[in-house]
Amino acid sequence: MKIQINHVTKHFGSLTVLSDISLEVRQGDFLTVTGPGGCGKSTLLDLITGLLVPDGGEILIDGSPVRGPGLAPGVVFQQHALFPWRTALANVEFGLEPRDLRPRERAELARHYLDLVGMGAAGERYPHELSGGARRRIAIARSLAFDPGVLVVDEPFATLDSRTRQALREEMASIWERTGLTVVFATRSLDEAAYLGSRVAIMTSSPGRVVSVSERAVSLA
């Protein structure tokens, strides 16, 4: 799935939050968007997912304009909170519910996604029995189960301790390498953006603009 952001502008009242943003996300990109707090990263992500509507310009997904408000088809917004009353496996199965699968197929596929994030042994556990890092992995597995054309992730690791954060960064990089998923990932941390991104978009604030987009020269492998 490919996204074209063409001259997008967004205002909140008299505040211009995003000014003339143009950016492309190509199939298989891991695009990280970084910049200081308040520069408009979350707003940009909300425009891509269709949760907000731009005041100027347009966003095309595979050539079709995003017509918010409402999640654009194929776009999955990474949600971190698990359903506390469901086991890890049943949380991942939630992502498979839109598909017409038999219960057994659904459970098998959910196990596959749990394996993919290294949580194959935790299927019968409930969220309160798991660490913060384990819960994040299961939430990622649930997003992958939706089979996203683009996975949109907003500042996912900010509240975690540094060891867990590094482990999840490595996990995220490895999932991307193994699946070829298209990802748009916002983070305030330039280090995180540079570590994860196959392309890194750097923003400045007041108003939010993209000042540079760079490609990573060397692959993670």
Ligand SMILES: Nc1ncnc2c1ncn2[C@@H]1O[C@H](COP(=O)(O)OP(=O)(O)OP(=O)(O)O)[C@@H](O)[C@H]1O
């Ligand atoms: N619904 C809203 N109404 C009014 N102003 C808003 C709204 N949402 C965001 N803003 C303002 O828009 C600007 C950009 O916010 P946004 O959350 O997109 O930035 P950000 O780069 O994601 O910040 P952070 O890194 O702190 O999450 C900020 O000044 C914020 O206060």
